[in-house]
Amino acid sequence: MSTLQDSQSPSTSEGMGLFERFLSVWVALAIVIGVLLGQFAPAIPEALSRFEVAQVSIPVAILIWAMIFPMMAQIDFSAVLGVRRQPRGLIITTTVNWLIKPFTMFAIAWFFLTVVFQPLIPADLASQYLAGAILLGAAPCTAMVFVWSYLTRGDAAYTLVQVSLNDLIMLFAFAPIVVFLLDISNIQVPWDTVALSVVLYIVIPLTAGYLTRRTLIARHGSEWYDNVFMKRIGPVTPAGLILTLVLLFAFQGEVILEAPLHIVLIAVPLIVQTFLIFFIAYGWAKVWKVPHRVAAPGAMIGASNFFELAVAAAISLFGLQSGAALATVVGVLVEVPLMLALVRIANKTRHHFPEAEAPAEAKG
């Protein structure tokens, strides 16, 4: 049903540029370039893989920091102080993100990868793919959600608070959730390896981002920080992502060439999970009569993943050539088309939600 409210929502072309709208195409191109590089110039990835310190590949670490640091540098942790402003939305999204999503991701991925697709995927690879899915499920989106929120006319203040809250929770919850779910999947990963990946790819970029933000705002002011510094480093994230994927697929070439169908099979549970989580949060918000401007971004935050972190953790825990790393990349491949489908659903169902706040949501 097309309504007046639908037409008031920004169109995809207004909210997203050419790069992000066609991210799946660029990811597919990165896969092709990476595979070709691995097949025809294997000396390049081999040479890069030799730069290791304490089993951490330095080129990979640099690319991953390039992906994650700009997002961390734009987090305003003081926004967390606004948690009382939209309590229902925050309860729904926080519960769905941290108490439901990791476990449904595990259950759905386990069911598809080790039961339904058992004849098509060898058991050891299925375990690796399951590990990748677990890593995707354990970290909610921290940056792209601002774009999804914009496309659904979401509440800016709520989105800011929820993202800051998730970033803080992620510091403490990501590692225990991942270790617990990998453990019950019989995938052994030493605690110290997980701790190292959390320190390398969450704590260090988060601390560096926070210190950079504080220092540069104190020195140059917040407008300079937003309009000059962030404008320069913001686009580094997608560039780092694409380069990481090229490098990753330079190592994954054999797997892709031998079993291209696996990409489709991995995508199935990820797609099911994305829709399920969206509808759990969105349905819960409907029952609690949460305004659409909170319900829509709240459901999207849960549905989308912090796939840079998942890719980084998969590489760090299982290696560039692992099935886990491949599974996290499939997450990147399907993310934008899936989220745009959810944006359409949210905009088409706007009329089912109250526009105004319920009394309990009054400003505090």
Added chain:
Amino acid sequence: MAIEVSDRAREWLHKQGGVATVRLSPRHGCCGGRADIAVAEARTPDAPKRYTRLEHDGVVLYIAPTLLDQDLTLDVEGFLGLRHLFVDGAPLSR
């Protein structure tokens, strides 16, 4: 345009110098893309001429022109040294 400054915000702003800036701050998406979020700060903007200056119960407000047609509310939240100004009522924009 209707901008509301809460009593708490007015009282707090008076202690901070009586000036506030309301502007758009960009947030970059990890897959590219950007959305601008309205933020409020207790200071004079870098280029005051680019803002609309309003006086509101003894508080000087500098509002970014793109936010002038919104129903904004300025308030404070937090505690002790973590108290800060925030603005409500402006949707994400681009």
